[in-house]
Amino acid sequence: MKKKITLKQIARELDVSISTVSKALRNSIEISEDTREKVQAFAKLYNYRPNNIALSLKNRKTKTIGVIIPEIVHHFFSKVIRGIEQVANKRGYNVIVGLSNESFDKEVINMQMLANGSIDGFILSISKETLLQQDYHHFKETISQGMPIVMFDRVVNEIECDKVIIDDLKGSKNAVSKLLSNGCKHVAIITTKDYVSVGKLRTQGYLEALEDYKMSPNSNLILKVDDELVSEDHLISLESEIEQLFLNNKKIDGVFAVNELYAIIGMKVARKRGLRIPDDIQFIGFTDGVLSKHATPSLTTVSQHGQEMGEKAAELLIEKLEHEDQEEQYQTVVIETELIERNSTK
């Protein structure tokens, strides 16, 4: 077992100084062709690679990006990571992932772990608990220490930093308009409680679409699910909540759900009640996961372009990292949503 070799060892073996080896390997013209070749051959033979940690310490930058997301078993976040990874790697950066599991404490701890030199900057989406508690001191602190943050999807006005979001309002407004223009008269929405910013915005889009069509909202048609942890149990109660929605409104002929799962379960309930999709009732969901694509009928959704969000976030962060001199100017990039029409709408 030949351990990783270092400059020092090469130097000793070849009976030259460490700095000679270092220069020779970097093809410095200071070094004679002779020794250069000798050193390079030896290094190649022993498969020398400079130690990243030492480089990080010396350069005071790690060339790695820290990503904190609430949950990884989730198509949207997986896609975002994929996008981040893609551009990060292309530009010579590593990606290190931390999960908050929607918990404030884990979010804080994970950030602390990474902020102490392990990474150059953060890309993150805020956990639900943090959103609920509205305690953002950990973000402010890291930023004030000179470590840039890019937030995506679940962002918050209180924090000044680069952001990548989608136009939730417009996306959902489009979707609901689609249902209305398709002839739906009683469109329900299945959404989250308002502290989840995206849920709130999507609800607002729903309301605006109704308004455009001169329809007045009916609170009976608005189901705000208390979206705690999505456990087995929760799914069952979710299903019964939706059943209740249908019981209260026998005339529902369109449903807009703020995520994929709500839509799928909604379709399930509708089917159980003997409704035909999309003839009797139409559905539109949010997010571009696998569930939508492979459901029966396949679900029309508002695509968030997760991968693109990740790519953009990584670009923004790397830009900041590599031009620290630049004026402090934060931007918010809005990624366009796209209505992907499938078979749950006419």
Next chain:
Amino acid sequence: MKKKITLKQIARELDVSISTVSKALRNSIEISEDTREKVQAFAKLYNYRPNNIALSLKNRKTKTIGVIIPEIVHHFFSKVIRGIEQVANKRGYNVIVGLSNESFDKEVINMQMLANGSIDGFILSISKETLLQQDYHHFKETISQGMPIVMFDRVVNEIECDKVIIDDLKGSKNAVSKLLSNGCKHVAIITTKDYVSVGKLRTQGYLEALEDYKMSPNSNLILKVDDELVSEDHLISLESEIEQLFLNNKKIDGVFAVNELYAIIGMKVARKRGLRIPDDIQFIGFTDGVLSKHATPSLTTVSQHGQEMGEKAAELLIEKLEHEDQEEQYQTVVIETELIERNSTK
């Protein structure tokens, strides 16, 4: 903007030596209570945290684990990462993720990037291309350099290291037996080409189950999909391949698919042909993703317990890392599969 503070700065401010500060912060009894308190107060005020990179360099260990997976937009791998993250964090380790995208080159490059000091050990699942080319030198090299590897799911006999797998053969044999005992007489299998080790094993389990039931295999019932990248196009061809399967075998009354997607698409084709599930035909898939749970009808599957695999892999790796003195003894842990019965079987 107060930059991150270092020992040196604290020392200068307080007019003591660096080592005094260092010791004071670690509560060394060598230091007088007086200065200890003074230093600690100051450190707290400035929110001092030791620099991870410096610690890594000094200790020659980074307390971070490198994970290389073929694909992240995939429930199984997401779950594994989640498991890894969970135990890693609990034991003070970070997790850094690299994606191979099923490509040999990206796998090699990603490993090289991380192996140069960034991490203490690897957890990985081999990319399809690597499996196909059977070129494992990069694994052998990192191991011979003293960096431990734990492989999961897609493993290979040629490499000596800890492994976490499921009993693919037994799992699929169970599944097929279930179909047979449920009365299916013509059970088809939708599987991958043999170079994907798990595909091969699952096919073998299928054959053994048939044998147990004294049925002879019919090559017409075995569809080996050429599972390249799963693109939109590929899905379409996959669907038509499955249609062909049904055309060739009008009597199929049971299908075992080696993954979730194949099963879902199989169900779709069957439904199109007017078959009722599970009355006319029964389905079982492999993997524990969301598709299965929320399909209509919900799909009976062989669960791989991805999170558990991740947890176990992380435990094995950390064990190795923290007891390097131990004898070189590699183990292969087999995680039990579980048949989760839903509505696609009787």
Next chain:
DNA sequence: TTGTATGCGTTATCAA
């Protein structure tokens, strides 16, 4: 009780 020196692996500056 405090401080000095050394080393982790590298690169850069300056001296030889």
Next chain:
DNA sequence: TTGATAACGCATACAA
């Protein structure tokens, strides 16, 4: 053309 030295931030053996 080569080498010695300092520095990145920290911990520690040893000296004062």
